[in-house]
Amino acid sequence: MRSGKLGWGTLSTALRDTTKTTAMIIFVMIGATVFSVIFRKLGGSDMIEDAFAVHEGNPCLVLAMIMGLVFVLGFFLEWVEITLVVVPIVAPVVAGLDFGMDKDHTLTWFAIALSVNLQTSFLTPPFGYALFYLRGIAPPEVTIGTIYKGIIPFVILQVLALVSVIAFTALTLWLPNYLSN
Template identity: 55%
Template sequence: MAIGSILGSGTLGILIPPSIMLIVFGEIMQIPIGQIFAAALFPGLLLGVLYMVYIAVRATLNPTAAPANPVPDQRPLGQRLREVLINLIGPAVLIMSVLISIIVGVATPTEGAAIGAFGAMVIAWLSGNLRWPALWEALRETSLMTGMILILAVCATAFSLIFKRIGGQAMIEQAIGLLGSNPYMVILAIMILLFILGFFLEWIEISFLVLPMFAPVVAGLDFGTTFADRDQLMVWFAILVAVNLQTSFLTPPFGYALFYLKGANIEGVSMGDIYRSVIPIVLLQLLGLVLIVAFPSISLWLASLV
């Protein structure tokens, strides 16, 4: 249960803003970044609540699954709370400053990223951890990630244009038409396809290759009065895809989070233990996906206020 909790909460980082995935979705689907950030907040909190309920229920039914710490912390409660607040306030203020600046329109995503980078450097400096080797490593990793995403974007754009020119988009629309006129059946088919692709591909490849094909199809679906306009529909669809692709980090054989945790070399934890630990987490993520499909207001209520 501890392993599953770590993996499940860790994957929330790609859904709860600020999220690279959501920024990529916004660029691909031409959705305002502030709206998609606002729309992702409650779905991320919903998944967090589902994880907590799962832990509480399982620990209640089987107390041995969550045994008490054999060596309790003897420090005063005030001291422990003070340490938590010191370690929490800095990152929380940094994240909220980035989010609020983007959501209210004060800064673009690029400017928000600059605010976040500057704030992170200030926090590192105040904590005494700002060193040239760490700064160089941060620049190196950022350059590698940015270069990878941009190369994929260029290649995926070329692929999508060629695919459309040879009639691929019309073929997809015809295949979708075989599902009937029920728009929820179309959404179900797309979600199943994305879930299966998540076993073998990274979210970046799926985003750039699949979203340009399916976004026009979804934009043309008739949901009646469920959505006020196309923008609301596309924001809702983007959140569904983001929640779905969380599972790609946890599903074998290429779930990155599984191998990250195995790389930590935790004594007594085998790869089989890790695989088994994510089964309830993936099921909870799919439950959250179903709830967002059934109740679009979970993702759209806050976004509609922006």
């Protein structure tokens, strides 16, 4: 088989690998959905809402707690698991908080902030997935320690972006509002 040519063997291998990857993702999605449904049926959502209700008077503190939790989970889990397991649990809590917006705008704003938060957590050790992808393509003389040091400015920029998304809600929601009108 020559490089750059598509043959039956290459096509067969590509289809088999694609099918395996797709099946794994679908099983993760099914497992997360089953977990979320059972969690809600057993009263887990009420337990989570009650846990955050202690700080109901301070929505910024609740948001900071949720963002901190998601940031830490991003060290160890991929975005698929976080969005399929954690978001259905915390979204009703965030929707019930008073940030001076209606429920739909609050959830859109939260989704954008959550996305920036997840991207930031994927750049940070101990299991920064983006760091290991970079390590896989870097020359052998570039150590993981060098990569960890090199991402510091990018993590600072991501944290500033997250703070900006949270602080400037009107700016964050401008494009979604523009596109929905």
